[in-house]
Amino acid sequence: MILNDRYLIQEQIQKSSWINVYVVEDQLTSKLYIAKEVLKEANPILIHQFHVEVDVLSQLEHKHFPSIIDVFETRNSMILIETYFKGIDLGQWLLKHDKISQKLKKKWILDCIDMLQHIHEKGFLYIDLKPENLIIVDEEIYLIDFNACLEKTSHQAILASKVNMAPEFLETGYLDQTSDIYGMGGILLALYSRGPCRKLAQKCRDTLPSKRIRSMKQLKRCFLLCCRAKYILSIIICILLSVFLFSLLFRYTLATPLSKYLDTKNSSDLISAYQFTLNQAEGTYQQKVQDTLYLWIDNGWISTSVLEDEKVARFLLKQAIQSQNISWCSYILNLLNDDVKDQLIDLVLLTNVYIEQTQNIQYEHIHRFLNDLKTKTLSTSQKMENMFLILNVINECEIILKQQDLDILYKLQSNLPDQQNEILRSLANAYLSYGLIIQDEDLEFKIPSFYTELFKDDLEKLEIIQFLGG
Incomplete structure (x- = not known):
C-alpha cells in the first residue's frame, strides 16, 4: 500500500x-x-x-x-x-544490557534535560516522558511522540500514560514544568538503582509539586552535583573530621582504655579501647561507627598483628560493614591473613559481597549466617549488631531473601527486649528499608509489634509501618 x-x-x-x-x-x-x-x-x-x-x-x-x-x-x-529513528526504546535497551557505564548514564540524563529544557523554552510541556518514548540509536538518545504536549498555559484534556503522569494532573488537572520534572524522576529511577542520583530521582517524584526541583536548569545543577557527590563528600568528611580529631585525640591521651592499648598494642585490649572511642563519638550509632573507624584507620591504630586474633578480626569487620564505607571494608579485609579469613569465612564472604555490590552472590552464605545467628548463644547487643550487619548487606545489594530466612530475621527481632536505644532504632530503620525493597515480591513481610512504640514520635516511620502492613 x-x-x-x-x-x-x-x-x-x-x-x-x-x-x-x-x-x-x-x-x-x-x-x-x-x-x-x-x-x-x-x-x-x-x-x-x-x-x-x-x-x-x-x-x-x-x-x-x-x-x-x-x-x-x-x-x-x-x-x-x-x-524514523531505527533503534529500540530505553526500556527495551535496559532489559538487553546488564551493565551501563556511568559515562553513558550521565550523557543520557543530560541529553534528556537539554531536550525538555528546549521544549519549555519554546512554551510547551512534554507531559508523557517515559522510557518507551526515548529511542536509543548507537548509544544516542532521541525523544519521540509529541502528541501529549501542551502549551504551558493550556488546560486542554490529554491522553497520556497515567502511570507516568504527575499526580497533580490526575487530582486537579493542573500542570506546569515541574510535571516534566516528575517525568525526569522516572528516567533517573530507571537508570540509577542507588546512591545520590536515586535520592535526586525521589526528590523529582515528590507527590507535592512545591517540593520538587523547580526547573530543568536546577535539575541539571543538582544532577551534576550528585555525579560528583562521592568526591565532594570525601572532601567534606576530611574537613569535618580534621576539625574534631584534635579534640578527640586530646581526650584519648589521658589514662584510658585507648592509652593502655596504644602502650601495649595487645589484641586483647583493642576491643575495649575501640568501644571507649565509640562511646565518646556523637550522633546516631552508624555515625558513631563511621567516625570511630575513621579515627582508628587514619591514626594507624589497627595493625596486621592484632588482626591475627579471630575475635578482634570479627569485631572490626562488622564495624567496617556497619560503617557502610566500601574503602574501609576493603582496608580491614586486606589486613587479614588467610588463616583468619578461613576462620571467619561467612563474615569474609559477606564483606566481599558488600564491597563488590553485586547481584551474583552465593545465597547459601546469607542463609548460613542467619541460621548461625538463630542458633548461637549471643548477648542481646551482639544479636542486634549481627542483624544490623546482615541488613546492611542485603539492603545494599538488594538481595531477596527466601521466606524461611525472612521469617528468621523477623523472629530474631521479635525476641528482642522492648527498649529505646540507638542500635535498636538503627536496626529497625534498616529492616523497614528492606521491607520497601521487597514490597513487590511474593513474600510475607512481618513487622515486630514493638516497632509502633519505638517510632511513636516519628510520623514518617509510622506511615511506612502502616504501608508495609504493620
Missing part, C-alpha cells in the same frame, strides 16, 4: 481503533520514515493531539527530535510523516 502516491508501507508497528503507525519508504529518496495516521472519526482528543504534534514539531528544531517530512489528508484520515 502506498500513501499519497509516494510513501510505501514497509511495516505496521502500531494499530488501534483510530490510530495506525507505519514504517514507510519514500519512493523518491528511498529513505525510511514514520507515518502516523489518525482516522477522522477518531475521538476529538486524538484529533486534537495529532494537530498538537504537528504544531509542536514545526516549532521545535533539535537534533534529538523527529522532524516533519510531510503532512497530508486522505478521505478518511490525517497522516504525519516524520523522521
Whole structure:
C-alpha cells in the first residue's frame, strides 16, 4: 500500500481503533520514515493531539527530535510523516544490557534535560516522558511522540500514560514544568538503582509539586552535583573530621582504655579501647561507627598483628560493614591473613559481597549466617549488631531473601527486649528499608509489634509501618 502516491508501507508497528503507525519508504529518496495516521472519526482528543504534534514539531528544531517530512489528508484520515529513528526504546535497551557505564548514564540524563529544557523554552510541556518514548540509536538518545504536549498555559484534556503522569494532573488537572520534572524522576529511577542520583530521582517524584526541583536548569545543577557527590563528600568528611580529631585525640591521651592499648598494642585490649572511642563519638550509632573507624584507620591504630586474633578480626569487620564505607571494608579485609579469613569465612564472604555490590552472590552464605545467628548463644547487643550487619548487606545489594530466612530475621527481632536505644532504632530503620525493597515480591513481610512504640514520635516511620502492613 502506498500513501499519497509516494510513501510505501514497509511495516505496521502500531494499530488501534483510530490510530495506525507505519514504517514507510519514500519512493523518491528511498529513505525510511514514520507515518502516523489518525482516522477522522477518531475521538476529538486524538484529533486534537495529532494537530498538537504537528504544531509542536514545526516549532521545535533539535537534533534529538523527529522532524516533519510531510503532512497530508486522505478521505478518511490525517497522516504525519516524520523522521524514523531505527533503534529500540530505553526500556527495551535496559532489559538487553546488564551493565551501563556511568559515562553513558550521565550523557543520557543530560541529553534528556537539554531536550525538555528546549521544549519549555519554546512554551510547551512534554507531559508523557517515559522510557518507551526515548529511542536509543548507537548509544544516542532521541525523544519521540509529541502528541501529549501542551502549551504551558493550556488546560486542554490529554491522553497520556497515567502511570507516568504527575499526580497533580490526575487530582486537579493542573500542570506546569515541574510535571516534566516528575517525568525526569522516572528516567533517573530507571537508570540509577542507588546512591545520590536515586535520592535526586525521589526528590523529582515528590507527590507535592512545591517540593520538587523547580526547573530543568536546577535539575541539571543538582544532577551534576550528585555525579560528583562521592568526591565532594570525601572532601567534606576530611574537613569535618580534621576539625574534631584534635579534640578527640586530646581526650584519648589521658589514662584510658585507648592509652593502655596504644602502650601495649595487645589484641586483647583493642576491643575495649575501640568501644571507649565509640562511646565518646556523637550522633546516631552508624555515625558513631563511621567516625570511630575513621579515627582508628587514619591514626594507624589497627595493625596486621592484632588482626591475627579471630575475635578482634570479627569485631572490626562488622564495624567496617556497619560503617557502610566500601574503602574501609576493603582496608580491614586486606589486613587479614588467610588463616583468619578461613576462620571467619561467612563474615569474609559477606564483606566481599558488600564491597563488590553485586547481584551474583552465593545465597547459601546469607542463609548460613542467619541460621548461625538463630542458633548461637549471643548477648542481646551482639544479636542486634549481627542483624544490623546482615541488613546492611542485603539492603545494599538488594538481595531477596527466601521466606524461611525472612521469617528468621523477623523472629530474631521479635525476641528482642522492648527498649529505646540507638542500635535498636538503627536496626529497625534498616529492616523497614528492606521491607520497601521487597514490597513487590511474593513474600510475607512481618513487622515486630514493638516497632509502633519505638517510632511513636516519628510520623514518617509510622506511615511506612502502616504501608508495609504493620
